[in-house]
Amino acid sequence: AQSVTQLGSHVSVSEGALVLLRCNYSSSVPPYLFWYVQYPNQGLQLLLKYTSAATLVKGINGFEAEFKKSETSFHLTKPSAHMSDAAEYFCAVSYSGNTGKLIFGQGTTLQVKP
Amino acid sequence: DVKVTQSSRYLVKRTGEKVFLECVQDMDHENMFWYRQDPGLGLRLIYFSYDVKMKEKGDIPEGYSVSREKKERFSLILESASTNQTSMYLCASSFLSSNQPQHFGDGTRLSIL
Numbered sequence: 065a066q067s068v069t070q071l072g073s074h075v076s077v078s079e080g081a082l083v084l085l086r087c088n089y090s091s092s093v094p095p096y097l098f099w100y101v102q103y104p105n106q107g108l109q110l111l112l113k114y115t116s117a118a119t120l121v122k123g124i125n126g127f128e129a130e131f132k133k134s135e136t137s138f139h140l141t142k143p144s145a146h147m148s149d150a151a152e153y154f155c156a157v158s159y160s161g162n163t164g165k166l167i168f169g170q171g172t173t174l175q176v177k178p
Numbered sequence: 179d180v181k182v183t184q185s186s187r188y189l190v191k192r193t194g195e196k197v198f199l200e201c202v203q204d205m206d207h208e209n210m211f212w213y214r215q216d217p218g219l220g221l222r223l224i225y226f227s228y229d230v231k232m233k234e235k236g237d238i239p240e241g242y243s244v245s246r247e248k249k250e251r252f253s254l255i256l257e258s259a260s261t262n263q264t265s266m267y268l269c270a271s272s273f274l275s276s277n278q279p280q281h282f283g284d285g286t287r288l289s290i291l
Contacts, residue, residue, distance in 0.1 A: 105285070108282040160277075162276045163276065165226065171220050
């Protein structure tokens with residue numbers, strides 16, 4: 065069965081430090097991959113998506129992610145954390161023929177310390 | 179910009195009541211989805227619809243039903259609300275294609291007393 069694993073339910077970084085949120089997927093076919101962010105009491109907002117073009121994808125708010133087929137990973141990074149980045153982050157995957165259904169990871173809560 | 183609008187941000191109902199949650203999207207998306215979100219459990223798909231009057235069960239359909247009479251509107255119905263249905267409910271929509279993202283509403287925080 066297809067699945068998505070986010071390593072670490074909570075990640076804490078200092079303001080200005082590198083942010084690294086991990087996402088691995090299981091699949092024998094090429095995936096489409098997405099990262100979403102959820103601020104408290106809000107819905108999910110799309111950060112970026114990978115749909116088989118460039119493997120390094122740039123998103124909003126200074127985030128980027130790199131698709132690594134050999135590692136079945138799609139980790140999210142940001143060079144310098146800001147207090148406003150504190151939120152929950154979800155990785156999601158879809159597959160050709162899946163007609164738009166997404167499989168979500170369990171989410172990672174990012175805490176940013178001053 | 180895509181707009182997905184959920185009718186209520188906060189809702190309080192009593193056990194046994196029939197509860198309607200409404201969702202409207204303005205981008206002519208074929209797909210619409212209902213999720214519930216609980217701490218530690220992530221997002222769980224309740225139902226989705228890929229066309230008017232069409233519906234498919236998700237991972238946790240028990241105790242819920244849906245209605246899609248118009249393309250832009252997708253309703254979630256709790257037939258007889260129970261306390262274990264207290265949760266955050268999220269509606270989403272997307273085009274009928276695997277490489278398209280889903281767009282989410284702001285959510286409805288439902289409390290069943």
